[in-house]
Amino acid sequence: MRINYAKKMNQRKVRVRFAPSPTGPLHIGGVRTALYNYLFARQHDGQLILRIEDTDSTRFVPGAEEYIIESFKWLGITFDEGVGIGGQYGPYRQSERRDIYKQYVQQLLDAGKAYIAFDTPEELDAKRGEIENFQYDASTRMQMRNSLSMPAQEVERLIAEGRQYVVRFLIEPGEDVVVHDIIRGDVCINSSILDDKVLYKSVDNLPTYHLANIVDDHLMEVTHVIRGEEWLPSAPLHVLLYKAFGWADTMPMFAHLPLLLKPVGNGKLSKRDGDKLGFPVFPLEWTDPKSGEVSSGYREKGYLPQAVVNFLALLGWNPGNDSSELLTMDELIRLFDLSKCSRNGARFDYIKAAWFNHQYLISQPDEAWVPAFDKLLQNQGIITTPDRMAEVVRMMKLKVIEYTDNEGNKKKRNISFVSDLWPLVRFFFVAPDAIDKEDKFVRKNWKEHTADEMRQLMDVLSGVDDFSVEGQKAVVDEWASASGIKPWNAWRICLVGAGQGPDMYELSAFLGKTETLGRMQHAIDILG
RNA sequence: GGCGCUUUCGUCUAGCGGCUAGGACACAUGCCUCUCACGCAUGGAACACGGGUUCGAUUCCCGUAGGCGCUACCA
Numbered sequence: 001m002r003i004n005y006a007k008k009m010n011q012r013k014v015r016v017r018f019a020p021s022p023t024g025p026l027h028i029g030g031v032r033t034a035l036y037n038y039l040f041a042r043q044h045d046g047q048l049i050l051r052i053e054d055t056d057s058t059r060f061v062p063g064a065e066e067y068i069i070e071s072f073k074w075l076g077i078t079f080d081e082g083v084g085i086g087g088q089y090g091p092y093r094q095s096e097r098r099d100i101y102k103q104y105v106q107q108l109l110d111a112g113k114a115y116i117a118f119d120t121p122e123e124l125d126a127k128r129g130e131i132e133n134f135q136y137d138a139s140t141r142m143q144m145r146n147s148l149s150m151p152a153q154e155v156e157r158l159i160a161e162g163r164q165y166v167v168r169f170l171i172e173p174g175e176d177v178v179v180h181d182i183i184r185g186d187v188c189i190n191s192s193i194l195d196d197k198v199l200y201k202s203v204d205n206l207p208t209y210h211l212a213n214i215v216d217d218h219l220m221e222v223t224h225v226i227r228g229e230e231w232l233p234s235a236p237l238h239v240l241l242y243k244a245f246g247w248a249d250t251m252p253m254f255a256h257l258p259l260l261l262k263p264v265g266n267g268k269l270s271k272r273d274g275d276k277l278g279f280p281v282f283p284l285e286w287t288d289p290k291s292g293e294v295s296s297g298y299r300e301k302g303y304l305p306q307a308v309v310n311f312l313a314l315l316g317w318n319p320g321n322d323s324s325e326l327l328t329m330d331e332l333i334r335l336f337d338l339s340k341c342s343r344n345g346a347r348f349d350y351i352k353a354a355w356f357n358h359q360y361l362i363s364q365p366d367e368a369w370v371p372a373f374d375k376l377l378q379n380q381g382i383i384t385t386p387d388r389m390a391e392v393v394r395m396m397k398l399k400v401i402e403y404t405d406n407e408g409n410k411k412k413r414n415i416s417f418v419s420d421l422w423p424l425v426r427f428f429f430v431a432p433d434a435i436d437k438e439d440k441f442v443r444k445n446w447k448e449h450t451a452d453e454m455r456q457l458m459d460v461l462s463g464v465d466d467f468s469v470e471g472q473k474a475v476v477d478e479w480a481s482a483s484g485i486k487p488w489n490a491w492r493i494c495l496v497g498a499g500q501g502p503d504m505y506e507l508s509a510f511l512g513k514t515e516t517l518g519r520m521q522h523a524i525d526i527l528g
Numbered sequence: 529g530g531c532g533c534u535u536u537c538g539u540c541u542a543g544c545g546g547c548u549a550g551g552a553c554a555c556a557u558g559c560c561u562c563u564c565a566c567g568c569a570u571g572g573a574a575c576a577c578g579g580g581u582u583c584g585a586u587u588c589c590c591g592u593a594g595g596c597g598c599u600a601c602c603a
Contacts, residue, residue: 021603056602121601133530135599166601184533193531193599201601209603233532233598256533259596263539266595314552318541322551325540342541344534345596352540352553362566398566414566424564441563488562499563 012250014046016224017082017217021053022064025286025295026071028348029228029260029269032312036257037226038077039313039336049220050082052093055212057204062289071283075305076329089220094212101207104215104245105167105200113244114199116165117146118158135195138173167200169210169241177236182224182255183341189236197237210234214241217252226255226338229345255338258316261345269348271295279350283308302372302417304364307357315348317341326359354416361415362397366390369397372418380422382429391510392428395502399424424500428510431519432497435526441499442527445489451524454494457487458520467513469505476505494523 018034020026041048050072052065069084081087091097108114117136119127123145128134141148146168147155159165173192181187199211207215217225235254242251260269263277274281274296285297298308310327318325319335327335361369370389377384400412401420415421436442460479464472480487488504495507495516508516 019603023603053603059602117601119601124601133599135530164601168601187532189532195599198601203601206601208601213603228597229533230597230603236532258534261596268596315540318552320542322542325552342534346541347539349539349553355553396565400565402564412564445563486562490562492563496563500565501563504562 012221012223014041014044014224015049015220015222016041016046016226017049017051017220017222018079019051019053019213019216019227020068021056021059022061022068023056023059024061024064024288025282025284025297026064026068027269028281028283028298028312031071031075031283031308032260032315033226033228033257034072034077035075035309035312036255036317036336036338036341039333040224040226040338041080042333043336046223047080048078049087049089049222050079050085050092051216051220052083052095053209053212054093054095055201055204055206055209057095057206067284067286074299075283075309077309094216095206097212097216098206100219101200101212101215105207105211108169108199108244109167111244112170114167114169115147115196116155116159117144117168117196117198118163118165119145120164136168137171137195138192141168141196164202166198166202168196169199169237169244171196171237171240177239179232179235179239179254181232181235182253182339184232184256184343187232187235191236191240194237194240197234210237210241214238214245214247218242218245218247218250221250222252224255224338225252226257229256229259232256255341258342259345260315261347263348263350268345273348277350279353302419303353303357304360307353307360310360311353311356315346326356355414358414358416361418366393366397369393369418373421376419376422377429380426380429384429388510392425393421395506395510396421396424399500427496427501428507431515431522432495435493435497435523437527439498441489442493445499446493446527450490451528453485453487454490454520454524456483456485457491458517461508461513461517464513467509469503469509472505472508491520493527494520497523 016037018030018037020030020034038048040046050069052068054060054065065083072079079085081089082092105114109116119136124136127144131140134140136144143149148170171191171194173190175191176188177191177194179187179189197210198208200207206212216222235256239251242248261267262269262273264273269281271281280296280298280301280303282295282297283299285300286295287293288295299305306328309329309332310325313327313332313336314325317336317340319327320337320340367386367390370386370393373389373393374386377389397415400414401424402412413420415424437446457476457479460476461472464475466472476487479485489499491504491508492499492501495501495504495511501507511519
């Protein structure tokens with residue numbers, strides 16, 4: 001039975017954290033973890049902390065921290081405390097908390113709950129090579145070089161000599177450790193299968209994730225640890241650490257989120273999948289400082305932050321009713337339920353992501369499209385006014401785009417990005433030069449008598465003084481019904497060059513009388 | 529290999545002993561229509577397998593098989 005731990009959390013004010021490692025751009029899975037933390041914090045009127053876990057000095061990537069902060073700013077996920085914000089529990093960068101960790105490691109050492117080990121990485125590798133499934137634990141530690149197996153004087157001598165050493169957590173075997181998980185219920189594992197984890201590294205004189213994490217969560221009064229499923233196997237270790245420190249009574253509740261999986265094939269979502277299938281796996285575009293390699297981002301690709309948030313929120317959770325999946329951040333905050341998150345990995349459905357963007361895009365006022373649309377047109381060397389751009393958007397934003405998928409099939413898709421518009425709006429700004437006579441639509445709608453009909457229509461239009469939609473419609477409709485001619489499809493061929501585009505009156509009104517008549521004459525000339 | 533998590537339409541999921549197994553994306557069809565659409569309507573499509581428990585299992589238990597993760601002086 002699933003126990004609702006979220007409700008059990010009682011008097012303590014909710015405090016959660018998102019704690020990325022600045023080793024590169026923020027992965028979209030990390031964004032979702034942060035989002036869930038955010039939703040949980042907001043719905044409980046709690047606090048969200050941004051903590052930077054830079055305890056691996058060898059993997060530090062410059063710019064990653066700034067990237068993370070900018071990503072959340074774009075997405076509308078706000079933090080109450082942390083790097084870049086400040087707060088009462090700082091510093092929030094683990095590399096700035098060395099002294100704190102040192103003190104707590106010493107506490108464990110003094111209490112006999114951790115010990116010093118001198119085995120070098122090379123020696124450990126050798127051991128792993130000689131013993132299958134070697135594990136540094138109760139069964140092997142006495143054969144290793146550490147403060148448990150060696151006489152005290154020897155240990156002191158080695159330390160005095162300046163020998164490098166690590167601090168390992170002493171795990172007592174045979175104990176059932178229970179992790180209370182809000183999503184998965186109680187997860188029980190036996191301490192015998194755990195190894196004596198390194199708590200403090202010799203290479204950079206910094207704690208490992210495990211130690212820093214527990215110390216920080218305790219000191220920062222974190223009440224709920226919401227993180228990816230990859231941490232579930234080490235959660236028992238964390239529980240044991242809380243107990244070793246004597247912090248069991250304020251130990252946070254855990255929630256291990258299911259991972260994001262590849263859209264196709266096996267395995268978890270990776271950057272490669274995005275490259276292959278053409279969708280970003282990072283919120284913002286990222287340029288690798290070393291290789292110079294550029295990875296695309298949701299922002300640059302033309303996604304709206306609301307769409308990304310909405311899509312991500314529903315990957316692994318849903319409100320549990322049959323109402324619309326289009327939810328604002330406020331609605332997500334109200335509806336979100338950590339205990340109802342799904343427990344199995346979710347394939348990353350980037351087609352649905354595009355659909356969400358489509359929904360948010362078309363619900364925006366036309367003027368909101370203008371900046372991105374303007375950029376698109378400028379790239380094509382077209383300069384026009386914001387009003388005209390908004391006008392084109394109004395006429396075209398509900399159209400579909402034809403594209404070729406990875407298998408080479410022609411497919412149709414909604415407008416999901418402003419950039420999709422270009423092939424659909426070209427004719428608004430550029431007259432069709434060549435018209436394909438073999439095109440199905442052209443063959444069907446341009447017959448021998450059509451040129452003559454178009455000449456008649458040109459005469460009619462020439463006499464129209466008010467070239468607005470209404471002005472044209474009044475005159476042309478009358479002529480059409482009187483003559484029995486249905487001019488629209490052929491007219492469309494003249495102005496667009498193909499069977500697409502908006503309402504004909506709207507189009508000709510947009511183009512104006514001169515351009516309209518010019519294009520018609522041109523079409524008559526080449527199609528005859 | 530060991531340990532843990534997990535398993536409902538192609539995909540995301542609802543379901544918490546008795547349902548024609550519901551919704552969304554995608555797909556197909558129809559209506560609308562001056563084109564392509566939008567919109568609306570309709571349709572195809574799922575409980576991994578085998579044992580139990582029970583009057584009755586998608587639902588509870590145990591296996592098997594698949595998927596995912598962890599198994600570093602990385603997080």
